[in-house]
Amino acid sequence: MSDSKKNNGNTRTIRVGALARVEGEGALHLVMNGDQVEKVHLEIYEPPRFYEAFLRGRDFREVPDITARICGICPVAYQMGSCHSLEKAMGVFDDLTPEIHGLRDLLYCGEWIESHVLHMFMLHLPDFLGYESAISMAEDHGDTVKQALRIKKFGNTLMDTVAGRSVHPVNVCVGGFYKAPDPQAMKSLLPELEVCLDLMCKLTLFLAENITYPDLVRDYEFVCLNPDEGYPMNLGGLISNKGLNVSQEEFGKAIEEIHVEHSTALQSIIKGRGEYLVGPLARLNLKSEGLHPRAKELLPKVCKLIGQDLPWCNNFLSLPARGIEVVHALAISADIIRNYQLPKISRVPITPRAGWGAHGTEAPRGVCWHEYETEADGSIKSAHIVPPTSQNQITIESDLRELARLLVDVTDEEAALRCEHLIRNYDPCISCSVHFLKFSRDWQGGRSKSLARIAGGA
Amino acid sequence: MSGITIPVQTDKPKLAVYKFSSCDGCQLTLLNLEDHILDIAGAVEISFFLEARRRVLPPPYDIGLIEGSISTPEEEERVHQVRRDCKYLIAIGACATSGGIQSLRNWANVKEYADLVYPSPEYLKTLETSTPVAAHVFVDFELRGCPINGDQLLEVISALLAGRKPNIPSYSVCMECKRKGLPCVLVSKGEPCLGPITQAGCDALCPGCSRACYGCFGPMGQPNINALGGKLTGELKQSNRDMKRMLRTFNGYLEPFKQASDYYERLEKE
Numbered sequence: 154m155s156d157s158k159k160n161n162g163n164t165r166t167i168r169v170g171a172l173a174r175v176e177g178e179g180a181l182h183l184v185m186n187g188d189q190v191e192k193v194h195l196e197i198y199e200p201p202r203f204y205e206a207f208l209r210g211r212d213f214r215e216v217p218d219i220t221a222r223i224c225g226i227c228p229v230a231y232q233m234g235s236c237h238s239l240e241k242a243m244g245v246f247d248d249l250t251p252e253i254h255g256l257r258d259l260l261y262c263g264e265w266i267e268s269h270v271l272h273m274f275m276l277h278l279p280d281f282l283g284y285e286s287a288i289s290m291a292e293d294h295g296d297t298v299k300q301a302l303r304i305k306k307f308g309n310t311l312m313d314t315v316a317g318r319s320v321h322p323v324n325v326c327v328g329g330f331y332k333a334p335d336p337q338a339m340k341s342l343l344p345e346l347e348v349c350l351d352l353m354c355k356l357t358l359f360l361a362e363n364i365t366y367p368d369l370v371r372d373y374e375f376v377c378l379n380p381d382e383g384y385p386m387n388l389g390g391l392i393s394n395k396g397l398n399v400s401q402e403e404f405g406k407a408i409e410e411i412h413v414e415h416s417t418a419l420q421s422i423i424k425g426r427g428e429y430l431v432g433p434l435a436r437l438n439l440k441s442e443g444l445h446p447r448a449k450e451l452l453p454k455v456c457k458l459i460g461q462d463l464p465w466c467n468n469f470l471s472l473p474a475r476g477i478e479v480v481h482a483l484a485i486s487a488d489i490i491r492n493y494q495l496p497k498i499s500r501v502p503i504t505p506r507a508g509w510g511a512h513g514t515e516a517p518r519g520v521c522w523h524e525y526e527t528e529a530d531g532s533i534k535s536a537h538i539v540p541p542t543s544q545n546q547i548t549i550e551s552d553l554r555e556l557a558r559l560l561v562d563v564t565d566e567e568a569a570l571r572c573e574h575l576i577r578n579y580d581p582c583i584s585c586s587v588h589f590l591k592f593s594r595d596w597q598g599g600r601s602k603s604l605a606r607i608a609g610g611a
Numbered sequence: 612m613s614g615i616t617i618p619v620q621t622d623k624p625k626l627a628v629y630k631f632s633s634c635d636g637c638q639l640t641l642l643n644l645e646d647h648i649l650d651i652a653g654a655v656e657i658s659f660f661l662e663a664r665r666r667v668l669p670p671p672y673d674i675g676l677i678e679g680s681i682s683t684p685e686e687e688e689r690v691h692q693v694r695r696d697c698k699y700l701i702a703i704g705a706c707a708t709s710g711g712i713q714s715l716r717n718w719a720n721v722k723e724y725a726d727l728v729y730p731s732p733e734y735l736k737t738l739e740t741s742t743p744v745a746a747h748v749f750v751d752f753e754l755r756g757c758p759i760n761g762d763q764l765l766e767v768i769s770a771l772l773a774g775r776k777p778n779i780p781s782y783s784v785c786m787e788c789k790r791k792g793l794p795c796v797l798v799s800k801g802e803p804c805l806g807p808i809t810q811a812g813c814d815a816l817c818p819g820c821s822r823a824c825y826g827c828f829g830p831m832g833q834p835n836i837n838a839l840g841g842k843l844t845g846e847l848k849q850s851n852r853d854m855k856r857m858l859r860t861f862n863g864y865l866e867p868f869k870q871a872s873d874y875y876e877r878l879e880k881e
Contacts, residue, residue, distance in 0.1 A: 200631075200632040200682045200683045200686065200713075200737060201725070201728070201729070201735055201737055202632060202682070202711075202712070202713040202741075203713065203715075203716055203721075203724040203725070203727075203728055204728075205727065205728045206716075206719070206723070206724035206725075206727040206728050207712070207713075207715040207716065207719070207724070209727075211856065212853075212856060215825075215856065215860070218825060218860070219712060219860070222634050222636070222711075222712050222757065222861065223634060224634050224635065224636075225633075225634040225635040225636020225637070225638075225639045225640075225758060226635055226636075226639055228634075228636070267643075271639075271642065275642065275663065276663075279665075285664055285665040285666040286663055286664030286665060286666060287663070287664075288649075288652045288657060288663070288664055289664070289666070291649060291652075298649075299649075302645040302648070302649075303645070305643075305645060306643075306645040306646070309643055309645075316820075317816045317817070317819065317820050318758075318813075318816060319643065320636040320637075320639055320640055320643070320758040321636060321757060321758055321827070323816050323817050323820055323822065324820040324822075326822075330820075331817075331820045331821050331822040332820045332821040332822070410730075411730075412729055412730040412731040412734065413734075414731070414734045419729070419730075
């Protein structure tokens with residue numbers, strides 16, 4: 154799906170009509186001058202849906218049901234951001250019980266499992282192994298695809314059990330859950346969970362051992378949640394490897410959102426510094442000590458097979474990083490379920506009040522941060538949501554700038570494939586910002602004859 | 612290009628899956644049919660499905676599934692090509708069948724919305740309204756839900772392959788609730804439940820979680836909104852504003868939810 158045409162003189166434009174296997178719509182425009190990259194624009198033209206505008210005036214209790222619809226792949230991330238922020242606005246955040254926090258982690262684990270496995274095996278792995286889709290890949294790697302589907306299905310079943318359904322769960326409310334899940338239904342998940350945990354350990358080692366990861370090392374600023382104990386998910390302030398250390402409430406002031414013409418998603422930078430990266434690589438590099446023992450014992454084996462110790466500064470390694478995170482999510486799910494008893498209360502009571510609250514959680518693709526102001530009757534006065542993909546967008550463009558330099562001598566079709574592969578490292582959720590990439594490359598002053606090549610690649 | 616290795620069996624019906632303004636949740640419901648997805652891929656030729664595969668086969672397609680509402684000038688154009696390319700066109704999900712949650716703009720000023728959300732609203736290309744697919748082109752079937760139910764989607768695809776009418780009931784959530792033996796959240800808990808006017812299909816998920824139905828499958832066939840509204844605004848003390856809000860969610864722009872919400876808005880303003 155590409156066409157290439159020579160424009161007047163030396164400028165050349167190439168268009169590829171589709172970025173497949175991502176969730177949302179986008180386009181990539183490169184301007185080259187010899188082997189220099191003049192301009193990289195990752196265009197995001199996912200239609201604006203104006204959530205922050207129409208949330209105004211809604212009742213606070215409706216918010217988690219509404220924000221879930223921002224993204225069908227990671228609805229829990231939006232529900233958790235909304236719930237925690239609004240609990241702060243209503244002054245009940247500190248009343249949340251350990252059981253409510255535990256059930257929230259468990260539901261979120263279900264989303265990490267289903268979203269990560271979908272992305273890893275259905276969307277991303279075909280790039281590394283040279284297939285156009287998991288459907289084609291299944292012809293040669295049937296067992297791998299079937300095992301992955303089994304684990305993904307378990308993630309969905311876990312979400313069904315805790316919250317009714319996996320796409321737009323219905324059991325989540327501001328204050329906790331409408332109903333505590335049935336302990337017997339929870340325990341019945343354990344046998345399949347154990348099987349999936351073993352399978353996922355094997356699949357992660359398979360990915361570490363059998364894939365050549367393209368080499369694109371960059372000096373990233375990694376940003377993730379910083380819980381007192383455990384691995385980033387629902388709680389904690391925010392930290393980075395370059396000195397960011399702020400509370401949830403301060404995060405909104407630490408970043409700046411920019412609107413550029415080529416994107417309907419606002420882009421974020423850290424004030425006074427610039428681009429940053431959120432997602433699995435950030436979490437693993439900054440907080441690997443918080444991993445569940447099952448994942449922790451797997452990590453050195455994975456590092457050895459890849460030939461690279463932490464920190465991983467190459468986002469192509471987000472694939473095995475997601476594998477380790479799925480192992481972690483399965484293992485802590487097992488712990489939470491084993492210890493689960495019907496809690497005395499499934500949610501804390503709330504009396505509406507005027508207030509303000511801000512909180513971000515770790516969506517599978519990175520920090521998803523919300524803030525709300527409420528009126529005395531509990532209706533929403535203002536809403537502000539910072540999704541993960543818009544935070545990563547400038548970093549994706551910088552990666553592409555680096556990669557484009559190395560793709561001078563490959564055909565436009567191949568260059569588009571490599572660029573798409575790189576973009577998929579970020580598991581971009583184009584519904585919440587960016588799905589569908591059009592690729593174009595302009596040459597100013599003619600194509601260079603340089604022989605630069607990127608190492609590896611599918 | 613890598614991966615174009617599978618032989619194309621032209622005798623299999625060709626399936627296309629399209630996305631317009633949406634959250635991807637209905638496409639994901641198709642991918643979430645883990646036990647069936649490889650069978651589906653065996654029974655039909657998945658010819659156009661950007662979220663799942665890079666390979667694109669040329670139209671025409673036998674079955675087109677379309678997710679999302681029409682909310683940009685580009686989408687308004689593209690949906691006509693989609694109609695020309697597909698023998699049967701099925702709108703899936705609340706966005707495609709009602710305009711979705713983003714149709715709340717239809718009661719507001721889009722420019723004000725854009726000014727609220729974006730520092731440079733002039734960069735946006737958007738329509739004043741978000742509308743269902745059927746407002747633009749003929750659709751052969753509409754499958755409701757936010758998101759759709761996977762089993763209902765399988766039923767629609769199977770029915771089309773078998774050349775029969777899909778068996779998708781248009782009765783209310785109450786039927787499912789009673790079949791499951793759930794206590795009525797409206798009667799026994801006094802919760803403002805939209806189950807009596809909402810089409811079945813979710814298997815009474817919300818009452819199963821002890822909460823009121825919020826209408827994500829849209830209006831049932833011939834709902835008596837007036838009778839339910841009387842009970843909710845009377846005995847259950849819901850305000851006209853509450854009624855308007857409840858009706859204007861994921862299917863708010865779909866009649867008769869739309870008409871009823873406009874009615875409660877008029878009462879609210881009186």
